Amino acid sequence: MAEPSAVTGRARATARARPGPAAPTARAGWWALIAAAVLYNAWVLEAVLPTGLDPRHSYVSELYAADQPFHGLFGGIEIVTALLVAAGALSLxxxxxxxxxxxxxxxxxxxxxxxxSSVADVIVPMRCAPSVNHACEAVNPWHTATSALAHAALFGSMALLVAAAFRSPGRPPLRRWGPWVLGAALLTALATVGPLFARPGWHGVPQRAHLVLVGVWLVLLTTAHRPEPDPGARPGGP
Known part of the structure; x- marks a missing residue:
């Protein structure tokens, strides 16, 4: 007959190995964040689509400006990305x-x-693309406001989740790399404000770098879905 301690140890191991009721939700959230990280950088389609915009000197939001030929495509991608981000966030x-x-x-x-706020960005898009239409205003009040809200919420979430990672046991990737990604994303975002102060040019480069960093951030968030080891478990035995 097996020793009671051995039976108890096997039961604990089985319970730890068996996915709980939240496992499907966590898995769906993981995939949602991965997909959002990829779609958030759909601006790379500029390489194959005749957008007429110079990526070095244009905002990505100009791709879905109201008068642009791919307004529907890039606006739709932005909305789908936002929904995926929300789904991934709620599963954290x-x-x-x-x-x-x-x-x-x-x-x-x-x-x-x-x-x-990203959905609102699409609902109130730029009227036109100022990088190619000099009669177009560089600052659209409604679109600028929604973009500012999106950035405030993004950096707020990054700061809060990095702070939470520092209060978690172990050394999760979010704690190791999160502060670096946050700092770099903030610097690249600040480097894009030239056109708002009548100094356009080359703002497209840091903005696209910023979007890549946000994608990296979303991938880092997927590590929160990894199962943590049972603190009461002992290696090699019950």
Whole structure:
């Protein structure tokens, strides 16, 4: 007859190996964030589509300006990306660790706000593309406001989720790389404001670098879905 401790150990191992009820949701959230990271950089389609815009000197949002030929395509991609970000954010395990739960929960909802602001960006697009139409205003009040809200929500979510990672056990990738991605994303975002102050030119380069960094950030968030080891488990035995 097996020893009670051995039976108990096997039962614990089976319970740890068996995915819980939240496993399908976590898996779906993982894929949503990966897909969002890819689609958030759909601007690479400029390489094969005749957009008429110079990526070095144009905002990505000019691709779905109201008068642009691919307005529907890029606007649709932006909305799908926002929905994927929201789905991925809501699946993040905000209460895994009590010490990090409050910050993680706030960061999760800030990420949802970022997604909502991105949808608003498409609903009130730029009227035209100022990089190729000099009669077009560089600052569209409504679109500039929604873009500012999107950036505020994005950086708020990044700061909160990085802070939550520092209050979690172990050394998750989000804690190791998150501060670097946050700092680089903030610097590249600040480097894009030239046209808002009547100094256009080359702002397209840092903006596209910023979008790549946001994609990297979304991939980092997928590490939150990895199962954590049971703190009560002992290697090689019950």
């Amino acid at each position: 395990p905000a209460r895994r660790y009590p010490a990090a739960g409050r910050r993680a929960g706030a960061g999760r909802w800030a990420l949802v706000a970022f997604a909502a």
